[in-house]
Amino acid sequence: MPTLSEQMDTVNRPDEWKIEQGMAAHKLPVLDQSGRDTFHIYPPELKRPTKDEEATASVGDRNKLFAREKEGWVGYVEWENYPEKKAQANKILSSQTFDPCSDFMFDPIPGESKFPRVEVTATIQCSGTRRIEQINLYGGQGDEVPQAPWAEGAIGTARYGGISLRKLIKDCGGLQEPAKHLEFYGADTYIKDLEAMNYVVSVPWTKVKASEVILAWEMNGEQLPKIHGYPMRLVVLGYIGARSVKWLYRVKAIENPTLAPVQSREYL
Incomplete structure (x- = not known):
């Protein structure tokens, strides 16, 4: 099994086009060029996501806490107006770890504008x-x-x-x-x-x-x-x-x- 550095340093990878387009940058090491010598800084090995269900459940009904505030925005919260909601969100975030970032999809171009x-x-x-x-x-x-x-x-x-x-x-x-x-x-x-x-x-x-x-x-x-x-x-x-x-x-x-x-x- 190749090491993480061997996997990430490989050229002509099948997903190289995604990396060039900025769609899979999380698969590259950080290249530190701030000193005299250039070297790679690798992300940690990925671990399975974890979640403390008991801690998350103790926050309460999230559908009520983070209810939709604007028409068309599901679960959107204007956090700066609700410090108590920010505290509850922090508790949920700190009780778990997450998957790495996913790749991205594309949608159609919006309609023509009346402005120049x-x-x-x-x-x-x-x-x-x-x-x-x-x-x-x-x-x-x-x-x-x-x-x-x-x-x-x-x-x-x-x-x-x-x-x-x-x-x-x-x-x-x-x-x-x-x-x-x-x-x-x-x-x-x-x-x-x-x-x-x-x-x-x-x-x-x-x-x-x-x-x-x-x-x-x-x-x-x-x-x-x-x-x-x-x-x-x-x-x-x-x-x-x-x-x-x-x-x-x-x-x-x-x-x-x-x-x-x-x-x-x-x-x-």
Whole structure:
């Protein structure tokens, strides 16, 4: 039986096309290029998922605790408004281990828009690029997920198709005082240190007004893949990737930068 390093270092693998497309990155080792010598950091051997049924059951009826709050969103919870639900979610998360990330499927392109179509070629870079150096010093914060390229790899360039957010806001009557920022909500739940929160960030109106914020539903001439935010994502030109919210479902006008934890604590 080949070792984990022998399996992962093999070239011309049958699933190599998936790795190149970012669909099976969790099957590659992290390549640490932060020092003089380059070396691989391998994920731990996969173990069978575990679950403490008694601890999970003690939380109560999850259908009532995490009931649907928005029409069309099954099980969606606005965590920041319910600290008691966050505590219960933490108890459920910490009582079990999980399967590795799965591969991703694709859906049809959305219908045509009434707004002028725009296409932009954008390079999006995560502020976590070279985070391997931080992880080596301060491990255990949830950043060690093996599918994330935490050396110099958290960066990519693509051509996005969609509409200018500025045009949409103008069609709605424009931005009203005293609003100076726009807050964006992703439909995903953000987990850090087993704490559940919503993915919410903001950008200043001046950025939107400069036509540097795009509502995108196409990527490289095809439908936006789910892993990249289908059915719609934000593309914020010139800002760190954390501002380009995936799975966008809400835009809110606010006076000051958002205080949501993803921006105020994680990506300040």
